[in-house]
Amino acid sequence: MSRIDNWHCCVIGMIAGTLGMLNLASGQDVVYTPAVGxxxxxxIEYRIVERTEGERNPIMVRQRCRLRYVVKSSDSEEWSGTYQTIPFMGNKLANKGALANYHRRTRESYEAGPNHSFGSPPGDPGMAHFHQAASQRAEAVRMEQQRRTLYELERYPGLFQFCGGEIWCTTSGKIRGKGAKGELPFATGAIAGLIFLQLPDDGKTTSGFSSRSESELNFVSSDNDQVATSRISIFSLMTPRDPMKEGxxxxDREVEIAGGVSAGKQLTLSGSGMWEFSPEMGMPYAGSVDYKIEGASYIGKATQFDLRVGFHYLDPVRAMLFDHDLxxxxxxxxxxxxxxxTSKQQSEMAKYWELRSKNSVFRPDRSLGIQFTRIATSSAPPPANSKxxxxxxxxxxxxxxWKNDVQFEQxxxxxxxxxxAATKFPREWxxxxxxxxxxxxxxxxxxxDVSLLRLDNRQAISVPLEKLSEEDVEFARTFGVQAQ
Incomplete structure (x- = not known):
């Protein structure tokens, strides 16, 4: 676990923050000046996808957390405050006690080692051997999953566990902190500095700027989980463009990160993305960056990945969407x-999951079931009264x-x-x-018809579907709960 100490991360914003766009007409420079109180x-969202060819089960990670800053003091040179993360477990925000218990139980189970008691084998010697081999494979998969869970919880607490501390940030983005550092995957720094870019010493940003710096990265051996630290260099080029939101x-940003030689590795990250700053808040507003990674492993495996790092300021509506995993x-x-x-997808899923008698000769294709589950959990729901x-x-x-209860619940x-979330989402009809x-x-x-809650007077009204646009009808039928 992370120890409590002082730490500096002057380059974190350049490593992992993401770039966006600048309104030249405004003539303003980026300055970190949030108000006290x-x-x-x-x-925050991380998406990691393995690109190694021929891998049967490629590594895929999608992890979210909330990151909160509370400003305690601020002057013309720097501001200070606290930061705290709340991770997601599955598609919901985690409970601190439940997450701690899950971590403890996983550690205890993993340290107990594999379970060699697989029950009574079938009487037939051939079937007994098959049963033994299948049970051993399943146990190996379980142990590997626990190893990965512990790796993520203990190496990357900024994303996977509750993490917090104190932060000091100059108006140009140089950061120091006290508390759990919250290291992030690959060369993406620490959680407290994720959203920030380090700015030029002269403070001039309206016409764009570049920066070059060094940092450190821990490399994990695929053989024994040993960690070796090596220096890495980071070059960032920031080019102004029009913002998505007025004011x-x-x-735009281009990033090149390289290093690892002293650890016997050759790491390269090439990334591009966007970063947007709010002068009204005096803080970053949103950003995302896409990296191509060569030479760095995740849980000690593979060497090629696609990585997307994204963040967005959460006002009440956006917070509601984010907390509902949208x-x-x-x-x-x-x-x-x-x-x-689609109608075809719904029909195929219903056919695959329909209730069958124990004497049915149908044997489901498990890979197809996994595929259907992935599609179902990443798509909009079918109509509430659908088959x-x-x-x-x-x-x-x-x-x-009850064999499929877990995925059905999911x-x-x-x-x-x-x-x-759709019933809390304000939109124009x-x-x-x-x-x-x-x-x-x-x-x-x-x-x-559809029942709507007007935002101007908070009155509920009923509107015939035929009086609405095609887009509104589709939204209502897709996300609407059936009227009682």
């Missing part, structure tokens, strides 16, 4: 960000067949979470011509 919440300052943007429910399940929705609920309530919980619009939140949907 302000609280800033950010949503913000923004840059993109914290106003486009969270768009089909490009939340794909719809697929009813089937999964029926299967979950059937005590005689899928239904995800769909329920999305629908709840309009008629087919677009001449009449109203800002409201979805309440429920019926066969021919």
């Amino acid at each position: 302000q609280t800033f919440d950010y949503g 913000q300052l923004a840059f 993109l914290p943007t106003m486009e969270a429910f768009d089909a490009t960000n939340l794909p719809r399940l 697929l929705q009813r089937l999964l609920k029926q299967e979950l309530d059937d005590d005689s067949d 899928i239904l919980s995800r769909w329920d979470s999305i629908r709840k 309009s008629d087919p011509s677009g001449t009449f619009t109203i800002k409201a939140m979805l309440q429920s949907v019926g066969k021919s």
